[in-house]
Amino acid sequence: MPFDTELTRRLGIKVPIVQGGMQYVGYAELAAAVSNAGGLGILTALTQPTPDDLRKEIQKTRTMTKNPFGVNITLLPTLQPPDYGAYAQAVIDEGIKIVETAGNSPGPVITKLKKAGVIILHKCTTIRHAQSAIKLGVDFLSIDGFECAGHVGESDITNFILLSKARQTLKVPFIASGGFADGQGLAAALCLGAEGINMGTRFMCTVEAPIHQKIKEEIVKAQETDTALVMRRWTNTTRLYRNKVTDAVIKIERDSKTGEFAEIAPYVSGKRGRQVFTNGDPDYGVWTAGQVIGLIHDIPTCDVLVKRIEKEAEETLTSKLKLAKPKLSLHPAIGQPALRNKLSLYPSPEDYLLPYRLALQLIAFPNRPHGNALSILAVPLKEHDLVSPPRLLIIVVVIRPLVPPLAQQDELPRQREPRGLR
Ligand SMILES: Cc1cc2nc3c(=O)[nH]c(=O)nc-3n(C[C@H](O)[C@H](O)[C@H](O)COP(=O)(O)O)c2cc1C
Numbered sequence: 001m002p003f004d005t006e007l008t009r010r011l012g013i014k015v016p017i018v019q020g021g022m023q024y025v026g027y028a029e030l031a032a033a034v035s036n037a038g039g040l041g042i043l044t045a046l047t048q049p050t051p052d053d054l055r056k057e058i059q060k061t062r063t064m065t066k067n068p069f070g071v072n073i074t075l076l077p078t079l080q081p082p083d084y085g086a087y088a089q090a091v092i093d094e095g096i097k098i099v100e101t102a103g104n105s106p107g108p109v110i111t112k113l114k115k116a117g118v119i120i121l122h123k124c125t126t127i128r129h130a131q132s133a134i135k136l137g138v139d140f141l142s143i144d145g146f147e148c149a150g151h152v153g154e155s156d157i158t159n160f161i162l163l164s165k166a167r168q169t170l171k172v173p174f175i176a177s178g179g180f181a182d183g184q185g186l187a188a189a190l191c192l193g194a195e196g197i198n199m200g201t202r203f204m205c206t207v208e209a210p211i212h213q214k215i216k217e218e219i220v221k222a223q224e225t226d227t228a229l230v231m232r233r234w235t236n237t238t239r240l241y242r243n244k245v246t247d248a249v250i251k252i253e254r255d256s257k258t259g260e261f262a263e264i265a266p267y268v269s270g271k272r273g274r275q276v277f278t279n280g281d282p283d284y285g286v287w288t289a290g291q292v293i294g295l296i297h298d299i300p301t302c303d304v305l306v307k308r309i310e311k312e313a314e315e316t317l318t319s320k321l322k323l324a325k326p327k328l329s330l331h332p333a334i335g336q337p338a339l340r341n342k343l344s345l346y347p348s349p350e351d352y353l354l355p356y357r358l359a360l361q362l363i364a365f366p367n368r369p370h371g372n373a374l375s376i377l378a379v380p381l382k383e384h385d386l387v388s389p390p391r392l393l394i395i396v397v398v399i400r401p402l403v404p405p406l407a408q409q410d411e412l413p414r415q416r417e418p419r420g421l422r
Contacts, residue, residue: 003310006173007140007196010119011098012068014038015310016196017186018121018142018175019203019302021072021100023047023288024274025211028057030302032064033208037306041069042100046082051090058094070098070121075106076151077236084109092116100142103151110136123177123198125153127165134172141166141174142198148178149200149290152229152239160192167193181295183312187320190313201290207301214280215287216299224294230268230286234261238268241289243282245272 007016017039019030024047031041043061048054054071061069071091075084088109091099099113102123110120114137122133123142130141143166145159146152157165159179166174176189177198189197203209205219218241228242230249233256240246249267256263272285300308 003190003196003313005190005195007175010139011040013040015306016175016190017306017309018042018070018100018177018196018198020123020142020177020198020200021045021074021102022200022204023074023270024277025204025209026072027210028061028064029208029210030203030206031069032061033206033302034203034306035065035067035069037301037303038067038310039302039306040098041065041067042072043069044072044074045087045091046074051083051086054087054090055094058090058096068098069096070100071096072100072102073106073109075101075103075109077104085112088112092118101138102142106133107136110138121175121198125151125162126155126157127162127169129153130166130170130172130174134170138172140195141170141172142177143174143194144198145176145178147239147291149227149239149288149292152237154232154235154237163189163192163194178290179292181292183309183314184316186309186313187316190317199292200288201292202296202305203302204289205296205299206305207299211277212280215277215282218282219289219293219296220299222289222293222296224291226293227289227291231264233259239288239290240286241282241293243286245283245286249286 002014003016005016007018008014013035015038017034019026019034019039019041021042021044022030023044026042026044026047028043031043034041041061043054043057045054048057058071073084073087073091075081085108088099089112092113096118098119098121100121100123101110101113106122110122110133113120119140120138121140121142122130122136122138123144124130124133125144125146125148130143133141143159143162144152145162146156147158159176163174163176173195174193175196175198176192176194177200180186180189180197180199181202186197201219204211205216209216222241226242227239228246228250229237229239230246230253231238233253245267249264252264252267268286273287274285276282276284276287
């Protein structure tokens with residue numbers, strides 16, 4: 001079943017799966033592979049040292065896929081902020097139509113991109129931030145739960161709550177991010193109201209992810225308990241793979257008398273983290289991973305992964321739908337011997353219950369539109385071959401004498417329109 005959601009329609013992709021921006025992972029090889037597989041691949045702008053390098057990476061990606069792909073622009077608090085405007089301009093000049101934004105004060109960048117007609121997916125970890133982003137005109141929210149990799153925010157709300165809250169409160173479509181690795185997750189996200197999912201850690205562990213094989217094998221070995229939260233003391237909480245370096249950072253964070261960020265700065269340096277991906281030593285520096293790491297057991301190609309997730313989601317939704325049998329309680333009258341006799345031509349209570357109720361409705365509420373009842377009952381009636389008018393007529397005639405008092409009980413209170421409205 002090809003999924004058809006607001007996300008697939010607006011972005012022109014086949015499968016409602018986005019590969020989130022990933023520093024030092026989101027290069028052309030990965031983004032193109034995800035887009036070729038039918039999802040949305042995303043280049044990470046700041047992985048490129050300059051806006052010109054980003055232009056080249058975009059051009060390279062174009063040679064590797066004909067499908068839509070996007071660019072992530074992450075605005076994080078740093079002492080020397082990059083020229084975000086110049087990165088955004090490179091994106092616009094290169095004709096990119098989809099951008100994932102994340103981080104602090106994205107207003108100016110979003111405004112600039114929106115003016116150029118770019119579709120914005122904005123990632124956030126709270127409903128409050130989502131509401132602010134909506135005011136800036138973003139097209140989709142990417143709701144990042146507490147289980148996600150990287151910057152989890154400070155409110156620690158997991159996706160089970162966050163997604164339903166998004167469904168209840170947001171007027172803009174959203175995708176679910178953080179904690180997704182399989183089709184069961186995609187099916188659940190769709191059921192909770194999302195238009196698709198965003199995955200980071202799962203895509204790190206694919207053949208095309210341009211990181212050292214040993215790190216991918218480390219991910220396969222890891223459990224869901226193998227992540228650590230650091231930098232809460234500086235209101236910049238980040239979920240990382242738990243290793244010797246994060247243990248050292250946590251100790252300093254807990255014990256430091258001064259609380260100077262400089263004390264941990266050498267440990268959380270992006271430079272050392274980047275080298276983890278090239279030298280394959282998981283303890284060399286800090287690197288980002290989400291709790292979903294415990295659900296990852298292989299290193300497939302992006303094509304295999306995306307197709308598998310799509311298939312699992314379809315199978316999950318189909319099989320769970322079968323659980324939703326109509327649960328009609330037996331009317332007390334069915335317990336009466338006379339009625340039970342007449343209905344005994346049907347093999348089981350469930351079988352006769354459906355036509356019984358339909359007949360009841362037709363007799364008791366002749367003036368009501370029965371379209372809904374008919375359409376709900378059409379499938380089971382057809383399944384049991386009970387839909388033929390002569391049979392229905394027999395049921396109506398047989399049940400009619402027994403019905404009037406029961407019909408009164410069964411009738412739902414009708415809403416009266418105030419006088420004078422018509
Ligand atoms: C190695 C790595 C680097 C990441 N870097 C960024 C980044 O630079 N900007 C960003 O917005 N998100 C970044 N993320 C977060 C992902 O885009 C995505 O939101 C997150 O991984 C979702 O959670 P999951 O890992 O449970 O799927 C990174 C994630 C990982 C695993």
